Amino acid sequence: MTRIGVITFPGTLDDVDAARAVRLAGAEPVSLWHKDADIRGVDAVVVPGGFSYGDYLRCGAIARFAPVMDEVIAAAERGMPVLGICNGFQILTEAHLLPGALIRNDHQRFICREQRLRVESTTTAWTNLFEEGEEIVVPLKNGEGNFIASPAELDRLEGEGLVVFRYLGNPNGSARDIAGVRNQRGNVVGLMPHPEHAVEPGFGPDSAAGARQGVDGLRLFQSAISALVGA
Helix, strand or coil: CCEEEEEECCCECCHHHHHHHHHHHCCEEEEEECCCCCCCCCCEEEECCECHHHHCCCCCCCHHHCHHHHHHHHHHHHCCCEEEECHHHHHHHHCCCCCCEEECCCCCCCEEEEEEEEECCCCCCCCCCCCCCCEEEEEEEECCCEEECCHHHHHHHHHCCCEEEEECCCCCCCHHHEEEEECCCCCEEEECCCHHHCCCCCCCCCECCECCCCCCCHHHHHHHHHHHHHC
16 A cells, blocks of 8 residues: 655644545555654655744744655655645745745735635646646635745746646735646645645535535545556
8 A cells, every 4th residue: 555654743733634635545644753864665745734843933944954854855856756735835945845935925914715726737746636727626724825936936937837736816925826836857746725624525625516525635645646556
């Protein structure tokens, strides 16, 4: 069975949710501890959301130097699928596994809502089961989710197809409505919205199937399994 690691840092909030998403997708979740320089032979890694190390200095700035992240960076450079969600996205940008940075929302307030996204890239380990241009809904909750990069870098991301998700109705001022990006190889993806909160009927966003029935997030985790099985 595919084994997907889920890291816990001090202040992580969504590690249990991410592990449940992995299990519902059909893989075995493996708990990884921030102090351990060991990723236990997993096939992929999820860096979940929360407030690692209390968001001191900058969101993700301390977590990037946790012993486990040295192993994650090395594994990602070898091609292992890595997904960063919310604070995990911030950590991956701090680790330079993904481009850009995340700063305070332009309206200076924390936001929590169901968020519509458009899938822009399906050639990644985490989005291969989606259709390009498909619209999905997953929950969003952040205070520092405003994606920024230089104009030249934004042009590069657009030109090279490195934007993975785009907001439909920009909630936080992110440049060019960018909600998630990828690395060149496509094994590393980060996004601010929370797919792990849209994986089980009765507990997800509202959808055409009914209240709380949205499960669009599940396919990110199923995509990783598909990519690994087909590798």
